[in-house]
Amino acid sequence: MLVLLALPPLVIALGQPFYLDLVRRIMILAIAAVSLNLILGYGGLVSFGHAAYLGIGAYAVGILGFYGVTNGWIQWAVAITASALVALAIGAVSIRTSGIYFIMITLAFTQMLYYLGISIAEFGGDDGMRLNAKSQFAGLVDLNDPVAFYYVVLLLMLLAVFLTYKIVKSRFGMVLRATKSNEARSRAIGFSPYPYRLAAFVIAGAMCGLAGALYANHTNYITPGLMSWQQSGDIMFMVILGGMASTAGPVLGAFALLLVEDLLSGWTQHWQVILGPLLILSVIFFRRGLAGVLYKPDA
Amino acid sequence: MRMPIRSLVAGVAAAAFAFAAPVSAQQKIKIGFITTFSGPQGVMGQYMKDSVELALDHLGRKVGGLEVEMIYGDDQVKPDVGVQVAEEMLKKHQVDFVSGIIWSNVMMAVMPVVTGSGHIMVGSNAGASPLAGSQCNELYFSTSWNNDQTPEAMGKFLQDSNINDLYIISPNYQAGKDMVAGLKRYYKGRIVEEIYTKLGQQDYQAEITQLRSKNPKAVFVFLPGGMGIQFLKQYDQAGLRDQLPLYSVYTVDEISIPAVKDAAVGIYETRYWSPDLKNPANQRFVSDYRKKYGKLPVFYGAQSYDSIMLIDSAVRAVKGNVKDTKGMVAAMRKANFNSLRGPFVYNVNHHPIQNFYLLRAEKVAGGDIEMHIKKTIFEKHKDSYYQDCKMKW
Amino acid sequence: MTFALLFEQLLNGLQFGVMLFLMAAGLTLVFGIMNFINLAHGSLYMVGAYLAVAATQWTGSYVLGVVLGLAGTLVVGMIVEVVALRTLYERDHLDQVLATFGLILFFNELVAIIWGRAALFASGPAWLQGQIDLFTGSRYPLYRAAIILVGLVTAIILWYVVTRTRLGMLIRAGASNRTMVAALGVNIRLLYTVVFGFGAALAGLAGLMAGPIYNVQPGMGELILIQVFVVIVIGGIGSIRGALVGAIIVGIADTLGRAFLKPLLGTLISPPAAESAGPALASMLIYLLMAAVLAFRPQGLFPARGG
Numbered sequence: 001m002l003v004l005l006a007l008p009p010l011v012i013a014l015g016q017p018f019y020l021d022l023v024r025r026i027m028i029l030a031i032a033a034v035s036l037n038l039i040l041g042y043g044g045l046v047s048f049g050h051a052a053y054l055g056i057g058a059y060a061v062g063i064l065g066f067y068g069v070t071n072g073w074i075q076w077a078v079a080i081t082a083s084a085l086v087a088l089a090i091g092a093v094s095i096r097t098s099g100i101y102f103i104m105i106t107l108a109f110t111q112m113l114y115y116l117g118i119s120i121a122e123f124g125g126d127d128g129m130r131l132n133a134k135s136q137f138a139g140l141v142d143l144n145d146p147v148a149f150y151y152v153v154l155l156l157m158l159l160a161v162f163l164t165y166k167i168v169k170s171r172f173g174m175v176l177r178a179t180k181s182n183e184a185r186s187r188a189i190g191f192s193p194y195p196y197r198l199a200a201f202v203i204a205g206a207m208c209g210l211a212g213a214l215y216a217n218h219t220n221y222i223t224p225g226l227m228s229w230q231q232s233g234d235i236m237f238m239v240i241l242g243g244m245a246s247t248a249g250p251v252l253g254a255f256a257l258l259l260v261e262d263l264l265s266g267w268t269q270h271w272q273v274i275l276g277p278l279l280i281l282s283v284i285f286f287r288r289g290l291a292g293v294l295y296k297p298d299a
Numbered sequence: 300m301r302m303p304i305r306s307l308v309a310g311v312a313a314a315a316f317a318f319a320a321p322v323s324a325q326q327k328i329k330i331g332f333i334t335t336f337s338g339p340q341g342v343m344g345q346y347m348k349d350s351v352e353l354a355l356d357h358l359g360r361k362v363g364g365l366e367v368e369m370i371y372g373d374d375q376v377k378p379d380v381g382v383q384v385a386e387e388m389l390k391k392h393q394v395d396f397v398s399g400i401i402w403s404n405v406m407m408a409v410m411p412v413v414t415g416s417g418h419i420m421v422g423s424n425a426g427a428s429p430l431a432g433s434q435c436n437e438l439y440f441s442t443s444w445n446n447d448q449t450p451e452a453m454g455k456f457l458q459d460s461n462i463n464d465l466y467i468i469s470p471n472y473q474a475g476k477d478m479v480a481g482l483k484r485y486y487k488g489r490i491v492e493e494i495y496t497k498l499g500q501q502d503y504q505a506e507i508t509q510l511r512s513k514n515p516k517a518v519f520v521f522l523p524g525g526m527g528i529q530f531l532k533q534y535d536q537a538g539l540r541d542q543l544p545l546y547s548v549y550t551v552d553e554i555s556i557p558a559v560k561d562a563a564v565g566i567y568e569t570r571y572w573s574p575d576l577k578n579p580a581n582q583r584f585v586s587d588y589r590k591k592y593g594k595l596p597v598f599y600g601a602q603s604y605d606s607i608m609l610i611d612s613a614v615r616a617v618k619g620n621v622k623d624t625k626g627m628v629a630a631m632r633k634a635n636f637n638s639l640r641g642p643f644v645y646n647v648n649h650h651p652i653q654n655f656y657l658l659r660a661e662k663v664a665g666g667d668i669e670m671h672i673k674k675t676i677f678e679k680h681k682d683s684y685y686q687d688c689k690m691k692w
Numbered sequence: 693m694t695f696a697l698l699f700e701q702l703l704n705g706l707q708f709g710v711m712l713f714l715m716a717a718g719l720t721l722v723f724g725i726m727n728f729i730n731l732a733h734g735s736l737y738m739v740g741a742y743l744a745v746a747a748t749q750w751t752g753s754y755v756l757g758v759v760l761g762l763a764g765t766l767v768v769g770m771i772v773e774v775v776a777l778r779t780l781y782e783r784d785h786l787d788q789v790l791a792t793f794g795l796i797l798f799f800n801e802l803v804a805i806i807w808g809r810a811a812l813f814a815s816g817p818a819w820l821q822g823q824i825d826l827f828t829g830s831r832y833p834l835y836r837a838a839i840i841l842v843g844l845v846t847a848i849i850l851w852y853v854v855t856r857t858r859l860g861m862l863i864r865a866g867a868s869n870r871t872m873v874a875a876l877g878v879n880i881r882l883l884y885t886v887v888f889g890f891g892a893a894l895a896g897l898a899g900l901m902a903g904p905i906y907n908v909q910p911g912m913g914e915l916i917l918i919q920v921f922v923v924i925v926i927g928g929i930g931s932i933r934g935a936l937v938g939a940i941i942v943g944i945a946d947t948l949g950r951a952f953l954k955p956l957l958g959t960l961i962s963p964p965a966a967e968s969a970g971p972a973l974a975s976m977l978i979y980l981l982m983a984a985v986l987a988f989r990p991q992g993l994f995p996a997r998g999g
Contacts, residue, residue: 018390025383046786093983097990100723104925105986107918108979118472118498119972128378128404130411219379221408226379229918233793240790262383265373269336270805276798283791284779338800339909342809471971495971496950501906501915504704504836505951511830512697525907528811533905536833538823558811558907 021218024150026258027157028214033238033250034160035207040236041244042168043200044180046103048232049090049110053083053205055117055227057212062129062222072135072143076213083209084202091201095194107229117224128223131216143217153214157251160207165247167203176200241282243289252290327366328614328621331388332399332603333381333409336373339525342554343401343599344373347423349592350600353584354607356591362607363614370394374401378408385409389416395621396421398606401599403427403446403474414438419613419627423606424599426650428477432684435648438624440631442605442638444571445650445682446474447481449548452569452655452676453519454485457546463488466515468506470526471495478521478548484683491515496526503530507537515543523549528558535562551660553597556668563660563668571653572601572640573672580637595669601639612636632692644679648688652679696828701951702944703826707836709943710843714898715916716923716935717850718891724930725866726884728781729788732772732795733895733920734913740765740896741903741912742803745814754817761900762893769892773885781884800910809910814903839901846897847936854932863887868930919946922978926985928992937993942978949977 032054039045057079064075094105123129134143143149167173178186179193186193216222225231234257242253260278264271282290332351334344348371361367370392372384381400388394389412397413398421400406406425413420414436422430422439426446430439457465465488469475475495483490491513494506510518518539522530527550534540546567553574556563574585574595584604588596596604609631616630617623634643634651644652655677658670719733743764748757776795780788816835823831854860862883866873874880899913906912919942927938954970961969985993 018387021386021390022383025379040786097986100729100929101925101986101990101992104921105983108922108982111918111979112976115497115972115975124404124473128407130407215379219382219408220411221378221382221404223378223404223408225377236786237790237793240786244786262387265337269341269373270801272337272797273801273805276794276796276801279794279797280776280791283783283787283794287783339809339811339907339911341804341910342811345809471975494954497971497975499915502704502708502947504707504833505701505947508697508700508704508830509951512694525811525909528907529905533833536821536835536905538831538833554810558813560813560815 020146020150022258022262024146024153025218026254027153027251028211028218029235029238029258030251030254031153031157031160031211031214032208032235033242033254034157034164034247035204035211036235037239037242037244037247037250038164038167038207039197039200039204040239041249042173042180043176043197045095045197045201046236047094047106047201047204048103048229048236049106049108050204050208050235051229051231052090052110052113052227053087053208054212054215054231054235055113055222055224056083056086057209057214058216058222058226059117059123059212060209061135061213061216062131063123065131065133065135066123066129070133070136072137075135076210079209079213080206081209083212084206087202087205088198091198091205095197095201107232110227110229110232114224114227114229117227124223128221128225131220131222134217134220135213149217153218156210156214160210161247161251163207167200168247172196172199237279241279241289243286249289256290327368328362328396328619329368329370329392329394330362330607330610331370331372331385331392331394331397333372333374333384333388333397333405334399334603335376335401336371337375340376340401343524343597346554346597346600347399347401347603350588350596350604351607353588353591354604357583357587358607358611362611363617363619365614365619372399374405374409376402376405378402378405381405381409382412385412389413389418394418396610398610399423399603400425406430410434410436410439417624419610419624419631421606421609421631423602428682428684431648431650431682432687433689435685435688435690437628437649437690440609440645440649441651442609443602443651444653445684446477447484447684448571448655448677448680448682449569450478450481450521451485451683452657452680453546453548453567454482456567456569456657456676457482457517457519458486458488461488462517464491464514464516465489466491466510466513466518467493467520468503468510468518468530469493469495469521470498470500472498474523475521481683482519498526500526501529503533504537507533507539511537511539517544517546520545520547520550522547524555527551528555531555531559531562531566535559540565551670553595553670556660556670557594560668561662564662566660567673568658568660568670569655569676570598570658570670571651571655572598573656573658573670575669575671576640576656578637578639578641581639581641584639605636605638605640605643608636608638609634646681646685647690647692648682648685649690650682650685652681654678655680696826696830699828700826700830700832701947703832703840704836705944705947706940707840707843707943708947709940710840710847711898711902712916712920712923712943713843713936713939714846714894714901715920716927716939717932718894719920720924720927720930720932720935721863721887722891723924725863725870725887726781727870728777729785729792730777730891731789731792731917732799733891734915734917735796735799736765736769736892736895736913737899737902737916738799738803738908738910738913739768740899741814741908742807742812742899743768743896744900745812745903745908746807758900762896765896765899766889766893769896770885770889772892773888777888778881796914804910812903812908814908816904835904842897842901846894850932859886919978922982924992926982926992928995931992931994934992934994942981945981946974946978949974953977 036050060079060082061075090109141148175191176196238253239250243249334347336344374381401424403425419438422441424443426444431445469479551563551566551568612635613627613630617626646652656672657674659673722730744757744761747760820835822834824834923938923942927934953974957966957970
C-alpha cells in the first residue's frame with residue numbers, strides 16, 4: 001500500500017515539476033489539518049486559533065536562521081517545542097471554557113499573536129521575513145532538492161496520520177473521544193476531561209509547529225498572515241470538508257480544497273462565487289465529509 | 300489504516316491525471332502578470348490588468364514583434380500564494396518574464412523565485428526598500444518607485460512651505476512606519492503627534508477627535524485602500540476638510556475619488572505621475588483609457604503599462620531572442636521606451652530616477668473630480684537606498 | 693485631557709457600540725434560539741448597505757432607499773434561510789460554520805460581479821450633513837448623532853417586542869429551552885424564519901447606516917464580524933440585553949483604548965516604547981476584555997439559558 005502511495009508522486013515528478021510544489025504545499029497544510037483534527041474531530045475542541053502554531057513553527061525556523069543557526073535538527077526541535085509550550089499556555093487557560101467561548105478565546109489568542117507579529121519590526125513585521133537558507137540536515141538530506149524535500153514532507157505527513165491514528169486508538173484517545181461525546185458520563189466514570197484535552201491540545205500544537213517549520217522551508221518567506229484567523233479558518237475548513245470521521249480525512253480535505261481553489265482560479269477571477277455554493281452543497285450532501293463518502297467511518 | 304491510504308492514493312492519482320501538461324511552441328513570448336484580483340483590493344488588480352491590455356493594444360498585440368500570451372495570476376494578497384502562482388507561471392506555463400505585484404511582502408517572497416530561475420522580473424508597483432538597496436538584483440527592474448520616495452517628496456514640500464505643527468496618522472505595519480520615516484527624512488518641522496492606527500481599521504472618529512484637541516496646523520496621512528476611503532469620508536463629516544489642510548500619500552487617487560467624491564476635494568498628494576501630465580505618450584494613454592474603459596487610469600495602471608513597454612523594448616533590442624538574458628538586461632538598463640512619466644532613466648539599482656509632483660484633487664467643469672499637478676517638487680530624484688546596492692554598470 | 697475630549701470620545705464609543713449592537717442582536721438571537729452559528733451575518737450587513745445605495749440611486753430619495761434596502765435585506769435573509777440553511781439546523785456547529793463560510797464567499801463574489809470591486813459611493817442625505825454643537829463646546833457630526841439615536845430607538849423597540857409581545861415571549865422561551873417550545877405546539881419553523889428575518893433586517897440596518905461613514909465594498913461584513921462575535925460572547929448568547937451591554941462596553945473600550953492608551957502608557961514607560969506598545973495593545977484590548985469577562989463569568993454577562 002505504501003508503495004502505491006509513493007508511485008504517483010514519482011510520475012508527477014517526471015512530468016511536471018510545478019505539481020511537486022503544489023502537492024508539497026498541500027501536504028504541509030494537510031499535516032496542520034491532521035493535527036487540528038486530533039483536537040477538533042476527536043476531542044471536540046473547536047480551536048479557531050490553530051494557525052498560531054503554523055506561525056510559531058515558521059518563525060522559529062526564520063528567527064533562528066536570522067541569527068545564523070541553520071542546523072535543521074535544532075530549528076525543527078525548537079519549532080516543535082516552542083509550539084508545544086505556547087499550546088500548553090493557551091490551552092491551560094482556554095480549556096476551562098467550552099463551546100463558543102472556547103472558540104472565541106482561542107481566536108482571541110491568535111489575534112493577539114498576529115498583531116504582535118505585525119508590530120515587531122526586526123523580523124519584518126507585516127512585510128514578513130525571508131528565509132535565507134533552508135534548514136540544513138548535513139549529510140542526511142538536502143532540502144534544496146525539490147524531490148528530496150517532497151519525500152521528506154510525504155514521509156512526515158504519513159507519520160502524522162499514523163501517529164494520530166495510534167493516539168486515537170489508544171486508551172488515551174478513547175478517553176478523549178468519550179469526553180467529546182458525553183462529558184458528563186465520562187466524569188461519572190472518573191475521568192476528568194481537562195488533562196486529556198490539554199495533552200491533546202499540546203500534541204496538536206506541536207505537530208502543527210512542525211508543519212510551520214516545513215512551510216517556512218517551502219515558501220522561503222514568513223509573514224504574520226500565517227497566524228491570522230483566516231488561515232485558521234482555512235485549516236478548519238479542510239478538516240470539516242474532509243470529514244472528522246477518520247484520521248486521513250483532513251488530508252482529503254486539504255487536497256480537495258486547495259486543488260479546487262487552484263483549478264477554479266485558473267478559470268475565472270470570480271472563482272469564489274463557485275467555491276462558496278460548492279462548500280454549501282458538500283456540507284448538505286456529504287454528512288461525514290469527503291472521507292465519509294469513500295468509506296464507512298470508524299465509530 | 301488501509302482505507303485512508305486508499306483514499307489518499309485516489310486523491311493523488313486524480314490530481315495527477317486531472318492536469319495534462321500543455322506544451323507550447325516557442326514562436327511567441329509569454330509574460331506572467333501577478334496582481335490581486337480577489338477581495339476588495341481586487342479593484343487595483345483590475346485597473347492594472349486593464350492598463351496592460353491597453354498597452355498590448357497599442358503594441359498591436361505583439362511584444363517586440365512577437366505574438367504574446369499574457370498569463371494573469373491572483374496572489375490573494377498572500378506571499379505564499381504569490382510564490383505558488385509564480386512557480387506555476389515559470390514551471391507550468393514557462394513564461395519568459397514575470398511582472399506586476401502590488402504588495403511589498405508578496406514581492407519580497409516572489410522576486411527571489413523568479414530571478415533565481417534566471418528570468419527577468421519587472422516590478423510594477425511594490426517598492427520595498429531592500430530591493431532598491433542591499434537586495435538589488437541584476438534580473439529585477441522596477442517601473443514604479445521606491446516606497447520612501449513619495450513621502451520624501453511630501454516631506455520636502457512641507458519643509459519648504461514652512462508648515463509646522465504637523466499631525467501624523469499612519470497604520471501600524473511596516474509600510475506605515477516606512478512612510479513616516481521617509482517623510483521625516485526631509486521634514487524637520489515640529490510634529491505635534493504621531494498616531495499609528497490598526498491595520499484595516501474602519502472608524503477614525505476617535506483619532507479625529509483626538510487630532511482636533513491638539514490644534515495642529517496640518518495633517519499628514521498614509522491610509523491606502525479602504526482605510527483611506529473611510530478616513531476621507533469621516534474627516535469631511537467632522538467638518539475638517541475645509542478647515543485643516545490634509546496632505547496624504549497613496550490615499551487620494553483615481554480609485555478612491557469615485558468612492559468619496561466631494562470629500563476628496565482640496566486634498567494634496569505627491570506622486571511621480573498624474574493623468575494630466577503633459578507628454579505625448581501619457582496623453583495618448585489617458586485618452587485611449589477613457590475611451591476604452593470609461594474612466595481615468597490610476598498610477599498602478601500607468602506603471603503596469605510602462606512595464607509592458609519596457610519588456611517590449613528589451614525584446615526588440617535582442618530581436619526576439621528571449622534566451623539572451625544578458626542582452627535584455629543591457630537593453631532594459633537603457634530604458635529605451637516612451638514612459639508615461641516622461642523621460643525615464645534607470646539608477647544603478649534598476650529603479651527609476653524621476654520627478655515628483657505635488658498634486659491636488661480638484662473639481663472640474665462637469666462635476667468630476669480629478670487630480671491635477673500643482674508644482675514639481677523633485678527633479679530627477681534618486682531613492683535613498685541605491686548606495687547600498689552593489690551593482691555597477 | 694479635557695472633559696470635552698473625554699465626552700466626545702465617549703460619544704464615539706457609544707456610536708460604535710450601537711452599530712455593534714444592531715449586528716449583535718440579530719446574531720445572538722439566531723444563535724440562542726436556533727442554535728445556529730451564522731458566519732454569513734456579515735454578508736447580510738453588506739447586502740443591506742449595497743441594496744440601500746442602489747435603491748437610493750434608483751429612486752433618488754434617501755428615505756425610500758432606506759426602506760427598500762431594509763425590506764430587501766429582510767427578503768434576502770428569509771430566502772437564504774429557507775433555501776440554504778433549513779437543512780442545517782440539526783447539524784453540527786462545524787458544518788454550519790463551513791456552510792455559512794461558503795455563503796460568505798458566494799455573497800462577496802456576487803456583489804463584486806454585480807457592482808464591481810471598487811468601493812461604492814454612499815453618502816447620507818443632505819439633511820444629515822453638518823455638525824451639531826455639544827454642550828461641552830465641541831462639534832460632533834450630525835450623522836453620527838443620528839446613528840446613536842436610531843440605535844437606541846431600535847434597542848427600545850426590541851426591548852418592547854421581546855418583553856411585552858407574544859412573539860417576544862416565544863423568542864425568550866426558545867432561547868432558554870427550544871425543545872419545550874416545540875413540544876408545546878408552536879410552529880417552530882415559522883418562528884425560526886421570522887427570527888432569522890428579524891436578524892437579517894437588523895444587520896441590514898447597521899449596514900445601510902454604516903455605508904456613508906465606512907466602505908461599501910465586498911468583504912465589508914467580515915471586518916466587523918469578529919468584533920460582533922466578541923460582543924455576543926461578552927454579553928451572553930441569546931440575550932438581547934447582553935448584546936446591548938456587551939456592545940456598548942466593547943465600543944467604548946475600543947474607542948477609549950485607541951485614544952488614550954498610548955498617552956497613558958507614556959506616563960508609565962518611556963515614550964518610544966509606548967509608541968509601539970500603545971497601538972499593539974489597543975488592537976488587542978477587546979480580546980483581553982473578553983478573556984477577562986470569561987474568566988469571571990464563563991457564560992457571559994447575561995446568559996439567556998437557565999442553569
